[in-house]
Amino acid sequence: MFCAKANTSGVEHCVDASEGPGSAWSMAEEDGELPIQVWAVEPNRFRFGDVAESEAKLRAWFDNVDRAVAYVRDEQRHAESLRATLSGELLGLLLLVRRGQEASLEKEPVRATESFTRAMTDKASAEEEPLAAAIAADKQALAAATAVFDEARAEAALLVSRYAAVAARFADYRATEAAEMAAYAALSAEASRSGIDALGGVEQAVLAAAREASRAPNEIAAEIMMLSAELQALAVSFEEALSPHKEVLATHGAMVPDMTSGALRSLGAMLGYAQRRVARSDATATALLGGIALRRQALRVLQGDEGARSAIARSRSERASERFREGARARAEALSAAPPVSEKLGLPLLAARYGELLALVQMRPLCEAADASWREAGCAALRGKLDAAEEELRTDLPKQIAAGLAALREKGMAAAALDAAQARLDTGDVKGAAIAYDAAVRGAEGT
Secondary structure, eight states, X not given: XXXXXXXXXXXXXXXXXXXXXXXXXXXXXXXXXXXXXXXXXXXXXXXXXXGGGOHHHHHHHHHHHHHHHHIIXXXXXXXXXXXXXXXXXXXXXXXXXXXXXXXXXXXXXXXXXXXXHHHHHHHHHHHHHHHHHHHHHHHHHHHHHHHHHHHHHHHHHHHHHHHHHHHHHHHHHHTTHHHHHHHHHHHHHHHHHOOHHHHHHHXXXXXXXXXXXXXXXXXXXXXXXXXXXXXXXXXXXXXXXXXXXXXXXXXXXXXXXXXXXXXXXXXXXXXXXXXXXXXXXXXXXXXXXXXXXXXXXXXXXXXXXXXXXHHHHHHHHHHHHHHHHHHHHHHHHHHHSOOOBOTTTOOBOOXXXXXXXXXXXXXXXXXXXXXXXXXXXXXXHHHHHXXXXXXXXXXXXXXXXXXXXXXXXXXXXXXXXXHHHHHHHHTTOHHHHHHHHHHHHHHHHTO
16 A cells, blocks of 8 residues: 655555555645655555565565655655655654564574575576576577578679679670770761761761760669669668677677678779760760861851852951960960969969960960961060060079079978979979979978
């Protein structure tokens, strides 16, 4: 039973244990004021001391005691009632049970030999049974892990033949690359010989070749992706199934086999090759179609009258002259600007400057050629810069590199990088020296 009693009333209110401590609490709360103590008691409280002689009764009573205390502590959350519960009737009942246990122990005669024998027997049994149980559990765990291995191998075996088929098909496809490129070359040659009427047929042939070049790898790619997905699913399911057995496998030094990563890497390489080859094929076909379009346009121009051809040539010459003039002006302006400097040391960075100067100097033959009329507007902006660019490229830039290397030596930079740049400069490799010098400057600044 559960009983409860209010602080201001001496009346005990008891209910059957099935109703719970809350019912007793409610009855006591109606009869008096807080705090209220709650306890658990056997119905025949006059023989309550007999509870100590029965383990089952004692366990049942302890469960009810826990329920009574938990109700006051967790549901009512009243500190004074919890204190009254722990120090009231419940404490007295606990002392009563303890006295009953002490009395039972005093009635039992002490037989040292029997106690020793029983203790040793119990100890041997306690040690032997867990050991046997552990061995049995170990064997069972290994058997379960072996079953996981066997099931995974059986599933993987179903995929082996499919992998072999994909690999064989990929090998056949890879062997056709030379023939594919030869077909494109033949179409290019045919287009260069064809007239306007025949160019349409060549275009259709190029499109058909591009479609055929994409069909086989697309089919192989679909097979590869499907097989890869199944292999990954197998790996995940194997990992999940083996997870409960990893500890016993580690205890016995068993290695977990990797049944999929090698095949997945191989399939990934196949897929990458197929995708790159399709990209190359598409780029080749696009370039061919662009060339055919230009040839068709050129042939139409040739078929036109002299006036139309002259107008087209004049328009193209003007556009080319304008583009060349704008490029020449940009190069001249770049030459007038100082080279960029590093953020921390303030030293000039000269590799890009070398490239600008070289590109400008290389344009001299274009402006000196007899047929440079359409480039004349751009060349006029360059002629005053060409000599200065050659002089800077030949003399000034090497001096700047040498001065920069000296400044870096004074700042204590490691000599190896500086010596490498100086060695290039000494051999006349100004470009290499500029690149090595810029790298040394950035290294000194930690960038």
